[in-house]
Amino acid sequence: MIVAATSTKALWYLTRGSGIVSLVLLTASVVLGVSTAARWASAKWPRFITEGLHKNISLLSIVFLAVHIATAVLDGYVHIRWIDAVVPFTSTYRPFWLGLGALAFDMLLAVIVTSLLRVRIGHRIWRAVHWLAYGCWPIAVLHGLGAGSDNGQQWMLFIDLAAVAVVATAVFARFVVPATTHRTNTPLVGGRA
Amino acid sequence: MKIRVDPIVCDGHGVCAELFPERISLDDWGYPIVDDSPIDDRLLPHAKRAVEQCPVIALRLERALAGR
Numbered sequence: 001m002i003v004a005a006t007s008t009k010a011l012w013y014l015t016r017g018s019g020i021v022s023l024v025l026l027t028a029s030v031v032l033g034v035s036t037a038a039r040w041a042s043a044k045w046p047r048f049i050t051e052g053l054h055k056n057i058s059l060l061s062i063v064f065l066a067v068h069i070a071t072a073v074l075d076g077y078v079h080i081r082w083i084d085a086v087v088p089f090t091s092t093y094r095p096f097w098l099g100l101g102a103l104a105f106d107m108l109l110a111v112i113v114t115s116l117l118r119v120r121i122g123h124r125i126w127r128a129v130h131w132l133a134y135g136c137w138p139i140a141v142l143h144g145l146g147a148g149s150d151n152g153q154q155w156m157l158f159i160d161l162a163a164v165a166v167v168a169t170a171v172f173a174r175f176v177v178p179a180t181t182h183r184t185n186t187p188l189v190g191g192r193a
Numbered sequence: 194m195k196i197r198v199d200p201i202v203c204d205g206h207g208v209c210a211e212l213f214p215e216r217i218s219l220d221d222w223g224y225p226i227v228d229d230s231p232i233d234d235r236l237l238p239h240a241k242r243a244v245e246q247c248p249v250i251a252l253r254l255e256r257a258l259a260g261r
């Protein structure tokens with residue numbers, strides 16, 4: 001009995017921890033994606049680093065999300081089914097906030113799968129699906145705010161606010177500041193001076 | 194194999210020149226100048242990586258035809 005109780009608790013901690021790590025990774029991924037699209041680069045930070053990190057951090061976020069979802073379902077304390085993780089707004093437990101999580105997860109899967117098949121499916125389709133990232137991220141943040149057990153905590157609020165601030169700054173710089181001012185042109189190699 | 198750039202699609206991101214300087218350099222405006230000489234097996238992985246990483250998929254690997 002006691003063993004069952006503590007292991008349930010461990011699962012619950014894992015759900016929360018992996019959820020927070022997923023949020024941080026997803027935030028980093030969005031900022032790196034924006035940096036790639038905006039072509040921010042310097043001699044010390046070439047573009048392929050930004051792009052490579054963008055890809056690999058995205059893949060890593062899927063791993064943590066898998067842990068997040070699996071532990072949430074396996075933890076029997078509240079009843080969450082596997083289907084609740086992919087079909088939005090079907091769960092009996094906090095249907096709205098969990099539904100946002102499922103929605104964000106679906107959008108993320110679409111973005112990642114099309115990205116892995118990018119060269120094959122072509123730029124047009126990939127690009128169109130990739131815009132979903134801008135919907136996915138805020139929905140994931142809302143899901144965390146609404147469904148999280150740590151949302152009353154000051155440190156959790158700090159992480160959320162920091163994430164929003166970083167993404168807002170990057171998006172502002174990409175879309176609002178005129179393109180010519182941040183179009184860097186510092187070829188790392190091979191360029192003529 | 195040789196590498197080709199589609200100049201209409203290319204956006205001048207310059208990633209390709211970072212990843213595959215053996216065949217691609219950039220002009221003064223940041224657009225690629227491609228050397229289309231054959232790519233041997235040793236260089237092929239770098240060429241493939243450049244094709245995959247181009248943000249707009251403007252690069253292509255083509256079989257080098259004899260006499261071209």
Ligand code: HEM
Nearest residue numbers: 029030033034036037055058111112115116133134136248
């Ligand atoms: C295997 C995974 C991924 C790959 C290969 C990939 C690749 C790319 C590339 C090449 C760009 C640059 C587009 C351009 O310059 O026009 C980009 C932009 C972007 N990516 Fe990703 N991406 C991946 C996953 C993700 C994920 C999971 C997210 C977040 C949920 C994301 C969010 C973004 C954002 C916000 C942009 C900027 C879009 C813009 O404003 O134009 N990406 N990505």
Ligand code: SF4
Nearest residue numbers: 203204206207209247
């Ligand atoms: S990486 Fe692609 S968009 Fe950038 S310069 Fe090379 S071919 Fe053009």
